[in-house]
Amino acid sequence: MLAACLLALLGFAFLALSQERHLERVFESNRPLALTQLAQLAQRATGFIAIGLALPLCIVGEGAGFGCLLWVMLTVAAAMVTALTLTWRPNCLRPLARAAHLLFSFRPSQLP
Amino acid sequence: MVLRVLGAIGGGYAFTAAAVAAASAALPLVGMSRSDAVVLAATLGFVLYLLVLLWAFSVRGLVRLWVTLAGATLLATGLTFLAN
Amino acid sequence: MEPTFRKSMAWLHTWAGVVMGSVLFAMFWMGTLSVFDREIDRWMNPGTRLSATLAGQPVKLDGPITDTAMRLAQGSSQWFIRLPSERTPAVELRWRNEASKTFERRYLHPQTGAVLTHTDTLAGTGFIFPFHFNLHIKWKDLGYWLVGLAGMAMLVLVVSGVVIHRKIFVDFFLFRPRKHTQRASLDLHNLTGVLGMPFHFVMALSGLIIFVGIYWPSSYSAAYPEAKDVPAARQAFNKDGYGQYRRAKAGEPGAALASLDAMRAQARQQWQGGEANFIRVWQPGDKASYVELRRSYEDTVTMNLDQLYLDATSGQHLYSFTSAPVMTVQRFISGLHFIQFEHWLLRWLYFLAGLSGCILMATGFIFWLESRRASHAKKGLHGVRVVEALSVASVPGIMAATCVFFIANRLLPLDAVLGGYDRATLEMWAFYLAWLAALAHAGWRGRAAWREQTAALAVLAVLAVALNWVTTGQHLIHTLAGGLWAVAGMDLMLLGAAAIAAVTARHLGRKVASPLRAAAQAKTAPLPELAAAQQTAKGAGNSPRAA
Numbered sequence: 001m002l003a004a005c006l007l008a009l010l011g012f013a014f015l016a017l018s019q020e021r022h023l024e025r026v027f028e029s030n031r032p033l034a035l036t037q038l039a040q041l042a043q044r045a046t047g048f049i050a051i052g053l054a055l056p057l058c059i060v061g062e063g064a065g066f067g068c069l070l071w072v073m074l075t076v077a078a079a080m081v082t083a084l085t086l087t088w089r090p091n092c093l094r095p096l097a098r099a100a101h102l103l104f105s106f107r108p109s110q111l112p
Numbered sequence: 113m114v115l116r117v118l119g120a121i122g123g124g125y126a127f128t129a130a131a132v133a134a135a136s137a138a139l140p141l142v143g144m145s146r147s148d149a150v151v152l153a154a155t156l157g158f159v160l161y162l163l164v165l166l167w168a169f170s171v172r173g174l175v176r177l178w179v180t181l182a183g184a185t186l187l188a189t190g191l192t193f194l195a196n
Numbered sequence: 197m198e199p200t201f202r203k204s205m206a207w208l209h210t211w212a213g214v215v216m217g218s219v220l221f222a223m224f225w226m227g228t229l230s231v232f233d234r235e236i237d238r239w240m241n242p243g244t245r246l247s248a249t250l251a252g253q254p255v256k257l258d259g260p261i262t263d264t265a266m267r268l269a270q271g272s273s274q275w276f277i278r279l280p281s282e283r284t285p286a287v288e289l290r291w292r293n294e295a296s297k298t299f300e301r302r303y304l305h306p307q308t309g310a311v312l313t314h315t316d317t318l319a320g321t322g323f324i325f326p327f328h329f330n331l332h333i334k335w336k337d338l339g340y341w342l343v344g345l346a347g348m349a350m351l352v353l354v355v356s357g358v359v360i361h362r363k364i365f366v367d368f369f370l371f372r373p374r375k376h377t378q379r380a381s382l383d384l385h386n387l388t389g390v391l392g393m394p395f396h397f398v399m400a401l402s403g404l405i406i407f408v409g410i411y412w413p414s415s416y417s418a419a420y421p422e423a424k425d426v427p428a429a430r431q432a433f434n435k436d437g438y439g440q441y442r443r444a445k446a447g448e449p450g451a452a453l454a455s456l457d458a459m460r461a462q463a464r465q466q467w468q469g470g471e472a473n474f475i476r477v478w479q480p481g482d483k484a485s486y487v488e489l490r491r492s493y494e495d496t497v498t499m500n501l502d503q504l505y506l507d508a509t510s511g512q513h514l515y516s517f518t519s520a521p522v523m524t525v526q527r528f529i530s531g532l533h534f535i536q537f538e539h540w541l542l543r544w545l546y547f548l549a550g551l552s553g554c555i556l557m558a559t560g561f562i563f564w565l566e567s568r569r570a571s572h573a574k575k576g577l578h579g580v581r582v583v584e585a586l587s588v589a590s591v592p593g594i595m596a597a598t599c600v601f602f603i604a605n606r607l608l609p610l611d612a613v614l615g616g617y618d619r620a621t622l623e624m625w626a627f628y629l630a631w632l633a634a635l636a637h638a639g640w641r642g643r644a645a646w647r648e649q650t651a652a653l654a655v656l657a658v659l660a661v662a663l664n665w666v667t668t669g670q671h672l673i674h675t676l677a678g679g680l681w682a683v684a685g686m687d688l689m690l691l692g693a694a695a696i697a698a699v700t701a702r703h704l705g706r707k708v709a710s711p712l713r714a715a716a717q718a719k720t721a722p723l724p725e726l727a728a729a730q731q732t733a734k735g736a737g738n739s740p741r742a743a
Contacts (some may be wrong), residue, residue, distance in 0.1 A: 012369075062539075066539060070545075074545070080387075121345075133412075136412075146419045148521060151408050165352050166352065166356070
């Protein structure tokens with residue numbers, strides 16, 4: 001159950017952080033910080049997969065009926081939490097952004 | 113404007129209700145129990161009504177709106193009679 | 197309509213929102229509260245504030261509980277019992293009052309069968325929850341039809357909203373609260389709308405689907421052509437789809453009621469371990485009396501229709517029912533809307549999602565008002581004034597009226613009667629009068645009413661908590677320590693609402709007109725330094741860094 005929540009949160013965070021506008025907010029920088037096309041694609045794909053993986057976890061933990069309901073509600077909640085974190089505490093996402101950059105870019109970090 | 117809203121909401125409902133009736137009459141003919149047929153037809157009816165509303169508020173021309181809805185409603189009512 | 201589909205959808209979204217927004221907010225607000233309707237019941241009916249640990253203990257129906265039921269329901273054509281659950285630790289007993297043709301309700305202690313101190317109130321399950329699906333407008337079912345129209349409007353609003361939201365993915369996580377009101381409210385409207393879309397759409401559609409038996413009267417005669425009229429056809433459908441058994445009165449007295457606990461055991465066996473949590477005795481005392489048992493759905497989403505009818509004196513099996521396949525799916529869809537199951541995480545998620553829906557509608561109103569305020573004032577149109585009054589009454593207004601409902605509940609004496617109206621009705625009057633007052637106040641005060649009513653809401657919510665302490669002595673520390681989670685939760689929610697309302701009211705009060713606008717209103721030229729500062733501020737506002 002907890003794993004499902006974390007996966008959903010992680011997934012949405014990855015999706016959000018794959019957008020340039022949000023990366024710039026997280027690092028409070030005016031320099032262009034866009035990911036390469038490939039890195040963006042990889043990060044977004046991972047984000048979607050993480051969110052998707054939360055579904056079987058919910059079903060295994062709670063049964064088919066509750067599991068599906070819970071997954072839908074969790075995705076709504078995780079998306080909201082991500083958006084609000086970005087709005088009011090963007091710095092919290094910095095470690096995650098760096099980790100994502102390490103994982104998906106195949107060159108040294110350009111992040112401040 | 114009033115005609116548009118009346119046509120969309122009222123006319124749209126008239127057509128959808130006729131379609132739901134037609135389905136309720138027709139589905140038992142393929143083996144579904146009658147109460148199940150009503151439930152299925154009614155459930156799909158809400159989705160159909162939504163689509164009809166979206167169409168009715170975007171189609172160009174009031175005449176086209178009213179004529180199409182009237183025609184479709186007559187068709188559906190006819191189908192209901194046939195099925196019964 | 198308009199030249200493009202998107203423009204038509206923009207027109208539709210705006211008009212459907214403005215026209216149906218008040219009804220929709222009321223439904224969403226009451227719906228969100230209904231998530232915790234049983235907890236509200238505990239708060240408003242202090243006699244039922246039993247410890248939740250009682251729910252785990254087995255309940256014996258034969259003996260004090262049945263005796264009390266037979267005594268209180270003397271002369272009634274039916275009485276029924278709902279067995280306790282975690283959220284409702286008491287036994288709920290209801291019986292039909294033949295004179296007024298309404299149902300009386302009393303709560304009994306699950307172990308001793310004693311009648312708990314009764315507060316005559318409709319509370320959460322009797323006022324707030326029904327408000328959500330029929331607006332308490334009973335005349336010719338108008339309430340149901342208005343709710344149905346609102347439900348369809350919600351579906352239309354969600355779909356048209358998606359169509360007109362051009363940058364739906366680019367702006368997915370975007371929220372800029374520090375921008376001016378129009379932009380901030382549109383951001384929040386889009387955020388709650390897009391991120392909450394699965395919830396909003398499914399709740400609207402599932403809500404409509406619950407009432408398949410109301411909204412398509414044409415379908416019954418079509419499926420049951422042999423019925424002589426629509427009501428008869430509808431009866432036939434209800435019987436086939438929902439199950440029903442009726443047996444005429446014999447007119448002569450019968451033997452004593454057999455053991456209800458034995459009947460529960462019989463039901464448990466038939467349903468392979470499923471428990472009966474609803475037991476109704478029809479025509480008690482009559483020779484043709486019979487007992488209806490219905491299966492609990494606390495542990496599953498689907499609100500099953502499993503029911504068993506037994507003869508009241510012999511226990512002989514009369515009728516069993518279980519739903520057909522399509523109906524079972526409809527009951528699953530109903531179940532995910534009603535959320536009668538026991539699952540605390542899901543319940544809280546629904547509550548928060550419901551609140552996001554309320555924010556969605558409130559920000560919709562605010563955005564509409566802000567974007568038209570200037571142009572309407574210039575053209576001398578009244579639209580903004582009218583919609584503003586309605587919006588204030590619809591948003592902080594109804595919330596404040598709900599607090600007045602809670603306050604009236606704490607203030608009215610237990611057996612209050614005024615002008616022929618019983619206590620429960622008086623509480624309802626308090627709600628409606630407060631709502632009406634909110635509308636009048638909003639019409640009189642205009643834009644300032646937002647802050648004033650939000651501030652009033654904060655005060656009223658705290659007052660409700662204080663009154664609970666004064667009238668029951670069960671303040672927050674007591675309830676938290678004693679495990680009375682329902683009451684503690686309600687008090688905490690009220691305090692939380694008060695805090696948010698207070699902060700919001702302060703925020704609204706601090707919105708001073710910008711120096712440039714103030715100068716323009718005073719018809720003087722703004723100072724050059726000010727103008728320059730405003731320009732750079734505007735420029736900086738476009739970079740992603742600006743908060």
